[in-house]
Structures are given as C-alpha cells and as structure tokens.
Amino acid sequence: MSDQLLDICERVLARAGTNVEAEVTITVGTDALTRFATSFIHQNVADAARRTHLRVALDGRVAESVGNQTDGDGIERLVRSAIEAAALRPIDPGWPGLAAPTSAPSVEHWDDATAQAEPAERAERIGAFVRAAGGLETAGFCSTAGETVAFGNTLGQRLVGRTTSAILDGIARTTTSDGSGHAASVRLADLDGDAVGSEATRRARESAEAGDLEPGRYEVLLSPSCVVNMLGFLAMHGFNARAVEEGRSFARIGEAQFDPSISLADDVAHPMAVGIPFDAEGTPKRRVELVKQGITSGLIHDRRTAKALGAESTGNAVSGAGPWGALPANLVMEGGSVSPEDLVGGVELGLLVTDFWYTRILDPRTQVVTGLTRNGVWLVEDGRIVRPVTNLRFTQSFLEALGPGNVRGVGSDLTLVGGATFGVGAHVAPSLHLASWNFTGGAKG
Amino acid sequence: MFDYAEAAVEAALAAGARYADARVMDRRHEAMGARNGEVEELTQEASVGMGVRALIGSGWGFFSTSDLTTASARRAGAQAAAIASASASVSGPALELTPVEARQDTWANDVREDPLSVPLAEKGDLLSNVTRTMKEHGADVALAGYDAWDTTKWFASSEGHRIGQHIVECGAQMNATVNGERETQRRSYPGIRGQYGTRGWELVRELDLPGNAARIAEEARQLLSAPECPSRDVTDLIIGSEQMALQIHESVGHAVELDRILGWEAAFAGTSWLDLGRIGSLRFGSDLMNVTADATLPGALGSFGYDDEGTPAHPVDIVRDGIWVGVLSGRDSAALAGLRSSGGAVRADGYNRLPMVRMTNVGLLPGTSSLEEMIAATDDGILMDTNRSWSIDDKRLNFQFGCEIGWEIKNGKRGRMIKNPTYTGIGPRFWGSLDMLGNESEWTFWGTPNCGKGQPGQIGHTGHPSVPCRFRGVRVGVRG
Numbered sequence A: 001m002s003d004q005l006l007d008i009c010e011r012v013l014a015r016a017g018t019n020v021e022a023e024v025t026i027t028v029g030t031d032a033l034t035r036f037a038t039s040f041i042h043q044n045v046a047d048a049a050r051r052t053h054l055r056v057a058l059d060g061r062v063a064e065s066v067g068n069q070t071d072g073d074g075i076e077r078l079v080r081s082a083i084e085a086a087a088l089r090p091i092d093p094g095w096p097g098l099a100a101p102t103s104a105p106s107v108e109h110w111d112d113a114t115a116q117a118e119p120a121e122r123a124e125r126i127g128a129f130v131r132a133a134g135g136l137e138t139a140g141f142c143s144t145a146g147e148t149v150a151f152g153n154t155l156g157q158r159l160v161g162r163t164t165s166a167i168l169d170g171i172a173r174t175t176t177s178d179g180s181g182h183a184a185s186v187r188l189a190d191l192d193g194d195a196v197g198s199e200a201t202r203r204a205r206e207s208a209e210a211g212d213l214e215p216g217r218y219e220v221l222l223s224p225s226c227v228v229n230m231l232g233f234l235a236m237h238g239f240n241a242r243a244v245e246e247g248r249s250f251a252r253i254g255e256a257q258f259d260p261s262i263s264l265a266d267d268v269a270h271p272m273a274v275g276i277p278f279d280a281e282g283t284p285k286r287r288v289e290l291v292k293q294g295i296t297s298g299l300i301h302d303r304r305t306a307k308a309l310g311a312e313s314t315g316n317a318v319s320g321a322g323p324w325g326a327l328p329a330n331l332v333m334e335g336g337s338v339s340p341e342d343l344v345g346g347v348e349l350g351l352l353v354t355d356f357w358y359t360r361i362l363d364p365r366t367q368v369v370t371g372l373t374r375n376g377v378w379l380v381e382d383g384r385i386v387r388p389v390t391n392l393r394f395t396q397s398f399l400e401a402l403g404p405g406n407v408r409g410v411g412s413d414l415t416l417v418g419g420a421t422f423g424v425g426a427h428v429a430p431s432l433h434l435a436s437w438n439f440t441g442g443a444k445g
Numbered sequence B: 001m002f003d004y005a006e007a008a009v010e011a012a013l014a015a016g017a018r019y020a021d022a023r024v025m026d027r028r029h030e031a032m033g034a035r036n037g038e039v040e041e042l043t044q045e046a047s048v049g050m051g052v053r054a055l056i057g058s059g060w061g062f063f064s065t066s067d068l069t070t071a072s073a074r075r076a077g078a079q080a081a082a083i084a085s086a087s088a089s090v091s092g093p094a095l096e097l098t099p100v101e102a103r104q105d106t107w108a109n110d111v112r113e114d115p116l117s118v119p120l121a122e123k124g125d126l127l128s129n130v131t132r133t134m135k136e137h138g139a140d141v142a143l144a145g146y147d148a149w150d151t152t153k154w155f156a157s158s159e160g161h162r163i164g165q166h167i168v169e170c171g172a173q174m175n176a177t178v179n180g181e182r183e184t185q186r187r188s189y190p191g192i193r194g195q196y197g198t199r200g201w202e203l204v205r206e207l208d209l210p211g212n213a214a215r216i217a218e219e220a221r222q223l224l225s226a227p228e229c230p231s232r233d234v235t236d237l238i239i240g241s242e243q244m245a246l247q248i249h250e251s252v253g254h255a256v257e258l259d260r261i262l263g264w265e266a267a268f269a270g271t272s273w274l275d276l277g278r279i280g281s282l283r284f285g286s287d288l289m290n291v292t293a294d295a296t297l298p299g300a301l302g303s304f305g306y307d308d309e310g311t312p313a314h315p316v317d318i319v320r321d322g323i324w325v326g327v328l329s330g331r332d333s334a335a336l337a338g339l340r341s342s343g344g345a346v347r348a349d350g351y352n353r354l355p356m357v358r359m360t361n362v363g364l365l366p367g368t369s370s371l372e373e374m375i376a377a378t379d380d381g382i383l384m385d386t387n388r389s390w391s392i393d394d395k396r397l398n399f400q401f402g403c404e405i406g407w408e409i410k411n412g413k414r415g416r417m418i419k420n421p422t423y424t425g426i427g428p429r430f431w432g433s434l435d436m437l438g439n440e441s442e443w444t445f446w447g448t449p450n451c452g453k454g455q456p457g458q459i460g461h462t463g464h465p466s467v468p469c470r471f472r473g474v475r476v477g478v479r480g
Ligand SMILES: [Zn+2]
Pocket: B249, B254, B450, B451, B452
C-alpha cells in the first residue's frame, strides 16, 4: 500500500515539474460507521475513501487543489488546476516554503483487525450495548477507520504513516433522563459493548427524576469528555500561534496562566494516542509542551506561523484549515493520582458533570464559552452524591476555570476521547475538580 | 453515469435487497479567501464517486466508492447489501417507504453568470480590495471569501427513478475584527455566514461587498468603545433578518426534522421537544407565525428539483397561524411516522454520504411591518442583528444567542450602539411573544452553507427566508 501511494506522489510531483514548489498528500482507507437509535441500527455506512491534496507555489504564488481520482486524467486535472490558479495569484509574502527532508518519529497506532473490521463486528458491540441497557431505549454509534497517508514534496521529503481508530459511543434513556458511555481506542477489540452500555445505563438510571437546581457558581467535577471539550477551545483560540499572531489569544509564554496542577502537551507518541506522526506540510510531529505545571510554555505552529513568529513548525498544519491556523491532534493533559470516586469525596458543594453539549465561544481572548450539560448531572454535598439535577446552561471562562488556585483535583482516569471539539484529532484527559463554574440558567430558561 | 448507478442497484438487488438506489455525483468546489489585502487561500476541489443504499428487512446499508467502473459499481451494490444485512441483526420496527412516482427527468437551476468561469484574477481582486478597504478603515484582521459549487447528480432506483440534476451554488462573506485591550469585536457582512444561493456569480455582484467594507470596519471599531448590552430580564427585542434566519434555523428548522423527532439523532444532534401526537394542535408561536419548508423558491440555497430519494421539490407547511402542522421528512421517516408522503427533504453532502433529513428553505412568510415601523412602535427596547454566537439545548428548546451589534431603542427612535448583545429564551414562549413581523420588502432568502448534522458528519446547504421581527418580554444581556 505505502509503495503504491508513494508512487502516486512521485507521479503528481513529476507532472508538477521542476519550476514549482509542490507538496502532495494522498490519503486512502475505509471509514465505517454504524449508528443505532431507539435500540436498533438505523444507519450503517462505509466509504472506501481516497483523497489527493496538492499545494503548489510558483515563485511564492500559492494555490491548492483537491481531487479523488488518481488515474492519469485525475492527476493531470489536479496539477493543472493548481498551477493555473497559482499563476493568477499575487505573491504571498507569508509563504514559508516547503518542509526539508527529515524523518518522522516511528510511531504507528495501527491494528490490522480494526482496519479490516466487518459490519457484523460493529453490530455485535451495538447488540451488547443494547442488551446491557436492560430495556432502556438506546442510541449511539460504533465506528472503525483505517487510513494510510503518504506525503511527498519537491524538496525530496517522503513520508508514509497509518493509523486506525475505533469508537463506541452511546446513550441509554429513561423517560426523564439520558446517560452516556464512551470508549475509544486504536483497536476495536478494546471496545466492550457490554461495559460501555452498562455505564450509560447506570448514568441514565441514576439521573432519572432529576430536580432543578438554582443557577449560580458551584464547584464542578468534570469528566474527561468535558475536559477534552475545553481543550479544543484552548487550542483553537489560544495555543494556536495564528491566534497569538493576530492578538486574539490569551497565551503568554512564561506566565502562570493555569493552576500548577495543569500540564498539557501535544504528543502523537503517547501510548493512548491515535494518528500519524507528521502533518499536512510533511513536518514530523514531536512532543510540544503547551502548559508545564501551570506555566504557558509553548504554542502550536504550522510553517506559516513559524515563519511569521520566528519559531519552528511543530507539525500541526491541518489540510484545508485555511485562516484558522494550526491545531493539535493529540493533546494530552497529565493525569493525577486521585480516582474519580475519591475526587467526589473532595467536593463540598458542586456538580458532577458527564458531558458538555453545544459549547460556543463568546470571546476568544477571555475564553468565555456558553454551553449546556448533558447525559447526567448530579449535586454533590460534603463529598457525597445527593441527587440528580436537570441540565444547566453555563457561561464560563475556560481560562479562569483552570486558572491558578482553581483546580482542586486531577483524576487518575486518563481517557482517550474520540471526536474532538473542532473535528481534528483525538485528545487524552483526566477528570478535573474545579473550584468554581458559572451556571447561568436551567435548561428551562 | 446512469449505467454505473443502475449496475450498483442491480447488484444490490441480486444480493438480496428489497429496495436500492444509487447516486453518482460529480462536484467541483472552489473557495478563495483573502486576509488584510492579500488573497491567502485558493482551493479547487473535484470529487467524483457513487453512493449506494440498500434495504434488507428493516435494515439499511450504504457503501460509497470513488472508483467509477462497472465492476466497482457492482461491488459497491453488493457491499451496501452486506452492510444492510448486518443492520438487520439489531433490527427495529418493520420499515416501509412512502410511495413516490418514479420519474425520469432532469432539472437545473437558473444561472446568469457561471461562478467557476469568472476569471480567478477578477474574483481575487474583489476579495483583496475589500479586505484592504476594511484594513484602511480600522480593522486589525480583515477577511473575505467566496465559495462556489457546481454539482451534477445522476440518481437511479430499483423503482425506476432516473433523475439528472445540475445545481450551481455560490456566495460570499467578509468580516472585520478589531482587538481592544481585553476584548475583540467583529462585524460581518452580509452576515456571519455570508450569503449563499442556488444562483450564479450575479449573487455576489448584488451583495456589493465593496460598498459595505468601510462601514463594517468602522462599526467594529465603534463597538470597542460602545457600552455593554444592558442586562434585563424583560424587554422588547427587535431582531434583524440575518439573526432571525439563525433563530429559525436553530429553534424551528432543527426542531421539525422528523428524524430528530423519531429519536434517530438522540445520541448526537439530539431530539426535539415536539411530540408527534400534537401535530396539528400544538401552539408553536403567535398567530403571526407562518413557516414553510419550500424547496421550490428560485435562487434560495435550499432549492432543488428532486431530493436525493427522487421526491420532487414541493412546499410543506410547518407552522400555520402559530400552530405546528408539519415536519421535514424522507420516505422512511414519513412512513414510520404514519405520514402519507415524504416531505422531500432528504439530501446527502457528497457521493460518499448517506442521504438524511435536511432543511430545504425553512423560513417565515412575511407580515406587514417595516423595520422602521417596529422601531417607531417601541418605547423602550433593544435592536440586535448579525449572529455572533449560538447555543441551544438538545431538544431545541432553550437557546442563547449573541449578536455582533445592537442599539438601544428609546421612545420609538434608534439610540446608542451597544456591544455584546445576547438574548435567551424558550422556543414556544419566545415565538409566542412575536407581535410584529417584517413585510415582503424586507423578505430575504438567507442561505447557510454550513449546517452540520449526522455521523459521519455532513455539511448541509439550507435556505432561510426571513424578515425582521419584534418580540415582547425577552431576557437580554446574559453574561459570564
Ligand atoms: Zn444546523
């Protein structure tokens, strides 16, 4: 497979000729996803995907072209449209040039069985989830994906990487509540339909007949899924060097902007990670420390922002991200030593939150985000879960919530969460106990 | 191309499917973006491929491939059937499809100026010039962009459909961001998502981006020193038509999607507060509220000849005189809900995505007031427009929306500009407070090219006919 793909890269680059800078990424693989709702499989899809992405620069005039045909005609159209477009473009003063040949770390998050998973294997796990719900209505999905990515550029950089991923994610529902269960891994074999279904069912039953709670400031105990949701905003609008360059970011290197218990890195080599070890520009990924014991210590770069800010690309260019800039694909927040159960024990008056929903940023600079809770919220008093509460809306600065003195506990439950906030990558985080969270309204208004 | 589609359908039937359809799709997309006076992004994308659906028992299967040969089409048909068999292993209620006439037809929208044939240099000049103008008038970051799509589809089904469609869409947007000490402010034109339609480049020319660039940059800078939107539990709120389009999309459009109502999106996008048992009697809003889903509106972004199941475009009443009367549906969801026919609202984003219930053009029918009349009739209130943020719960009931700009209204006159305006409410209570509705001259077919739904994710192109509206007793100025 990798030889075939590199061969296509060579053909594209040869067609582009010697007068241009060119880089090409070819992605092939199968994405399959089986969805269930009202306890049966209602949508079940598989896509034999192929994508060719070409970027050319003609004396600093840059254009991109994307196709999905790699026969002679397809390559001809791909190259011609990019070169014709580039010729019409003004010189891009920020064009950083191509990545020089360097090898990528030998990271391979791959499992043959997951890449070749049959629809029946996904259906089996869904069947187990549905049975574990013991008659409660269920909904969710099980996905498997395997992709191989080849990269080549006219400076001679050649890279091939591959990754698999599998996700089982679902809810169980009583007439008054939903509860969720999540699992993600490089290996489908790691996903236990019965365990994930049982977790969702427990959460649904334990959050049934929830009562309202007066909005206001409470401590929170956030699950890894909530924490990963927060990381997406911190990355996109904060650690993204493009946001820093444009003055939209909070990030100030060297300042203690977070609680000392917070350490965060982008690390494709982490044992729980999925993904390939290089980016859309052919830059190898490496571990990038973003927060070290509360101190903002790094930014996420692609080649453009690296050039603009006098830094080096961190290997986080995203194909087609355009004006958004670079995004991390493998955030890892360092876990602590306290089990999630013991974290509950440390809460005086707070809420245990399973998932966030529909989070939207109000001000990128202050990281004020509004959103809702979902799939189970409980009131905790004096270290004990006392009752389920109905979903609440919050309007909260994520930066302030993780600020110095505001993190009371970091869980030992480091978890890979599938499905990142902005669709790029899959991140790893623990549960967090935070001192204050601003709930601004009930779900009823 | 029809031959490939028919080969796939035959193979699916041979593998045991009781119904199958296939859609070959050839789509070109061009997008350009400029920033601070320079064209920064130009992407041209071409994708060709085929998606096949097969139904076995009550289980669906879908398989797509970019490999267009007869052999590959047959394999795709067989694969779709194999996936449908796996679906049947965790199966639900018996599934029928509502009847639809098997047409053989072609359809294309009207295009005066093919957007992909307008010279790239001319399009680039437009974007770089407007971003330069915004920069010169105070923007720290000035962005502008356009998108154009040219899509040809060939649809065939085991019931005898054979439908060819050619749909051209395009549109543009620009925005100016200014950085203050501790905040950023932004103004967008003509809206946060721009304006898009099933039209040619004439749409972009009519927007007159150059004529509005200086104004929005200056407004963004003025917002930095404008007072905050006051916090009030109850006030009269006038909402401009762009923000109303978002209000309709989020709190009406998604709520009346039949797949959500049936629970098919429960784990992801969510469900709906609407209960099918109350269709025809439930009060959604005040008597002034009339909403239709109409895929036949010329030039609107959610228009087509046939949906991706071969159902011809037709207008569907959603809310009549404030009463909820209709839903957005497809052949399978309509049958499950006991409806007689599909609402013709099933579409897929690309050959490799499963057709699903999507908004067509879901919008308000106009009333009798002008915006100026609404302002004149308001003693003490707030006017807001241009969406900035949006959040709504999974039943599409509790929402909080923020706008880019607002003005105080005092004694029937537009007063001071205010920043960070937000409002919040509960769907039917909010719509029930609608007491003035913009007239036909204010009626705009807003187009949203980025409605996300489904797993794997699909981006939908939806239209929202909209007018300015006045609501009474709304909570504004919610802060963190
Ligand atoms: Zn939407």
